[in-house]
Amino acid sequence: MPNTFRKTLQFYLIDCKTALGKIIDIFIIILNLFICLLLVVETYPVSEATRQLLWQLEVVIVIFFIIEYVARLYASQNRLRQLGDVYSIIDLIAILPTLSVIFLPLIGITLDFGFIRFIRAFRTFRIFRFLRFAADGDFFFGSITPQLLKVTRLFLTILMIFFISSGLFFYVESDLNPNVKNFGDAFYFTVVALTTVGFGDIIPLSDAGKWVTVLMILSGIILIPWEISQIVKEWMRMATKKEAICPKCGLRYHDEDASHCKSCGQVIYQEYDGG
Known part of the structure; x- marks a missing residue:
């Protein structure tokens, strides 16, 4: 288990096996689903009160996205590389549209209708956030x-x-x-x-x-x-592999005539027809 706050934070942001790691994953997935759902719902005729509620929910979700983005950047061992990481860029794309609408007017920049529509269209790319969860075969429900x-x-x-x-x-x-x-x-x-x-x-x-x-x-x-x-x-x-789980590293599939694990060198025992 990591023994510093930074390492602990990094561990739980990528972990999907411990209880806390699973909770973080599920929470982020729910936020991703909600932010996409909000974009769909606002295209339908709704009351002004409902539209304001949708905007407030979007701001709250984006705040969590910002917290996640900053946490991943802080916990990274190489922050410069983290900034250029494709998933970090996707996270930034999810954040910037809402921040633009909030902060640009505060510095005197007037948002015309065309710019607002561009920002709204840009938000569709938030669905890319789901790519992080398909980077490998480990999920909160198992592998x-x-x-x-x-x-x-x-x-x-x-x-x-x-x-x-x-x-x-x-x-x-x-x-x-x-x-x-x-x-x-x-x-x-x-x-x-x-x-x-x-x-x-x-x-x-x-x-x-x-x-x-x-x-x-x-x-x-x-x-x-x-x-x-x-x-x-x-x-x-x-189709050219045979299932034989390595007792040392857990590699599941090996060549049909393999006697050692190609990952760790451990002897594996499997039956095969010799030629």
Whole structure:
């Protein structure tokens, strides 16, 4: 167990096996879900009181994001590297839109309608925060196999493409397109476009909407097949392996004719047909 506050903090921010580590993971996942849900709900007609409540909830959640960001930076052994880490950049993307709306007016910068819409559209990228939880196969509920981890990443890739595309399409089209009234309409268009069904009842009317459509289709035809290829490669690789758990390091799969663990060198005992 770490014996300094900094090391303890770093331990629990990446731990998913102890009770406290599991609680932190679950809490962060819930915050991620809520921040994405808030973006969806605010696209529907709601009262001004409800809209204010949604904004207050967003501020509270972003405060927790800031605490997490600062904690990870403080606990890191190499803070400069931590700043450039892809997950830190994603965390910063989740924080900056709300901070911009709060603090820019305080320093005399007037936020016009176009800038506010840009900030709102930028918030769709907060869904990238879920990537941190698919970095490896260890979760708060246990560990999953490499094959299942790749399937999880495929699901996340599809979810992110649909969510980001729908959010961006809504924010660039909703003012001009009478058929795009809320996130649900934008999501419907995204599904129709990416599955190449093409009903034609909703089409992009603005140049920005057309570019978002092009980018969403390109993302779909590039990222989804790539993730599927990773799953196929993993299945093909595992087809040449045999399950024999190393008693020393716990490595589960080894080559069919292996007599020693390739990770730690421990002798492993498994039956195989010699050639």
